[in-house]
Amino acid sequence: MNNRSKINVKMGWAIVVVACLFILTLQVKAGRLDSSYLFNALINNTDTIPKKKKPLVKPSKPDTSTAKITVTDSLLKAKNDSINTIDTLYISKDSIDAPIKYKASDSGVLIIPTKEFILYGKANVTNKDVVLDAATIQYDQSSHMVRAYGATDTTGNPYSKPNLTQGDLKTISDSILFDMKTFKGLTKNTYLQQGELFINAQVMKKVSKDEYYALRGRFTTCNLDTPHFAIRTRKLKMISNKLAVSGPAAPEFEGVPIPIGIPFGIYPLIQGRHSGILPPAFNVSEDYGLGLEGLGYYKVFNEYLDVVTRANIYSYGGWTLNISPKYQKRYRYNGGLNITFQNTKALNRSYGFGSSFSKEEFTSTKSYSINWQHSQDPRVRPGTNFSASVNFASSRYNKTVLNNPYLNFQNQLSSTVSYSKDFRGKANLSINANHNQNNNTHLVNLGLPNMGFNVNTFYPFQKKESVGTGKWYEKLGIGYSGTFSNQISFYDTAVGFSFKKLLDTAQYSATHSIPISLALPSLGAITLSPGISYSENWFAQKIIQTWNGKKLDTTMTKGLYRVSQLSFSLSASTRIFGTYLFK
Known part of the structure; x- marks a missing residue:
């Protein structure tokens, strides 16, 4: 009986559990999760890139004194990335409109409370077209003012003076003070060059890129720090590469002023x-x-x-x-x-x-x-x-000639004038004149003129269009070579010098040469080449020497005298062919 009661109790509990499950599932539909629910977890608050939150206080209108600059992230996004982030930076209108590059050989010191940055030792600052070099450069961020100074060595000699270059204008000063935004400023003891003028001013004020005002100025063409000659003025205005205008000015020599002045001066500085x-x-x-x-x-x-x-x-x-x-x-x-x-x-x-x-x-x-x-x-x-x-x-x-030792000790002078022409490879002509003089002996030699004319070998009997084997006389070649020279000598210190006496010293000569060659057909293994050459020389004077029994008498007569020469030649040539076999 006890066993039966145990079975009834178990069945009762089973019926109760089934009834509960039936009640819970009654009138309830089966549900499913969307796939996006799983992926949304990747962009929740735990993401490395947080979502942009709305501000608690609604911002007012943008400040007109700031400029909005959009900076695109340089990191590449994946093609399927749905995040497109744009960063924004707000820069004040008082900031510098271009980056500043700087370097120094010693050190750079940043003073945060005063917003100053100082470069020591061969400092260099570059901004746009402005380059500043100095021993020490100091920059004040709050006022945008730049100060540059030089340095002195142990003996007190200055070095690394401030050197400011803007465009084509380069200045060297003892100290420089200017605004980095407007590039206006003051310099002391400044040196600069405009064209052939070297300008020095004790105080110089720059009011724009091309306009300068100078106090106690000096300008000269001498490139020394202490020039031999200069013009001094108290006030000077200069427009770069255009002109300079001064008030009353006076010259000075070796630092000594000359009591000769002008009420004002206008000095052109135009380049080109x-x-x-x-x-x-x-x-x-x-x-x-x-x-x-x-x-x-x-x-x-x-x-x-x-x-x-x-x-x-x-x-x-x-x-x-x-x-x-x-x-x-x-x-x-x-x-x-x-x-x-x-x-x-x-x-x-x-x-x-x-x-x-x-x-x-x-x-x-x-x-x-x-x-x-x-x-x-x-x-x-x-x-x-x-x-x-x-x-x-x-x-x-x-x-x-003053201050030119090279010319003072040069005794020889020479000149050459030449003209040449080539006639398409058939002939060529050359004409030249030369001059040589010795300043020690005062002898002057003139070669005026010297001519040369050459005709390349041509074949007068050769046909322009030959067919088959040519005739033997078609190999007849003729050439020409001619020269002419005239020499005049005189002393430039001769007394009673005249053009007639100059012509009396002229000695001219000419040469002509006509070579004729012929290449005969081969006579078996031998080839004969006969030739004829005719040459003729022209002279302006003839010298006759006779022995009178005691001495040699020399007689010279002027005129045109010819000496001709005719020569013949015959050459024979052959060729030997053979074969030798090496074992």
Whole structure:
């Protein structure tokens, strides 16, 4: 009975459990999870890239004083990535509009409280087209001001002076202070060059990229720190590569002011070819005295021709005038002429000491020099060429040139002018003139003119279109070679020199040569080649020497005399052929 009751209890509990399950599943549909539910877990709050949250406070309108700069992430996204993130940076309008590159050989110090950055030792800063080099460079971020200083060595000598370069303008100063945004600033003891002018100012203010104001300025053509000659002015305004305008100005020599002034001055600084006055340079010589050298004028006629005229003036009374035109036409020719006249008046050092001034105390010399250079582009006229290199001067010219030891000790001068033409390979012509002079012996030799004409061997009986074996006389070849030369010699110090006497020294000669050759047909194993050559020489004088029993008498007569010569030749040639077998 007990067992039966146990079975009934178990069955009762089973019925209760089944009934509960039936009640729970009654009127309930089966559900499924969408696949997106599984993947949404990858972009929940635990993702490495958090979602952008909405601000608690609604932002106001964007500040007009800031500029929005969009920066795209440089990391490449996968093609199937649905995330597209754009970062934004807000830069103040007061910031610098271009990056600054800097470097230093020693160190760089950043002072955060004062927002200063200092570079030590061969510092360099680059921003746009501005390059600054100095021993020390200090940058104030709050005011954008840059200060640059030089340094001194143990002996007190300065080095690594601030060097500021903007475009084509380069300045060297003792100290520099300027705004990195506007590039306006002040410099002290500044040196710069504009064209051929060297400008120095104790204080210089830069108001724009091309405009400068200078206080206590000095400009000269001498490139020394302490020039021999300069023009001083208190105030100066300069527009780069255009002009400079000054107030009252006065010249000075060796630091000594000259009581000759001008109320104002306008000085052109234009670069490139343009007409204008060439400033002089100051010089001191024991032989010629005080002098202004290089004073002149440059004239541009057109794009092919310009002329430079310069003069030197000395306190002892000497002067020099130089005229130098230059010409050039692209792809055709170019050259230049240089003509110099000298009237030197030098101190006679051999004159007795203590004697009163007289004409003998100075020695006067007049001399001249002519130089011409010309060259032609060979592509202008193929087969034709013309060139010239002329260097002619009086024998005393080189000795009187000031501060040029190379010319003072040069005794030989030479010149050459040549013309050549090729007639399509059939003939060629050459004409040249040369000159040589010895300034020590005063002997001048002129070769004027020297000619040469050659005709290549041609075959007058040869047919233009030959068929089969040619005739033996078609191998007859004729050529020609001729030369002509004329030599003139004279002394440039000869008394009573005239053109007639110059022609009396002329010695000319000519040579002619006509070679004739013939290649006969082979006579078996031997080939014969006969030839005839005719030559003739022309001379301007004849010398006859006779023995009178005691001495040799020489008689020279002028005229045209010929000497001819005819020669024959015959050559034979053969060829030997054989075969040798090596084992």
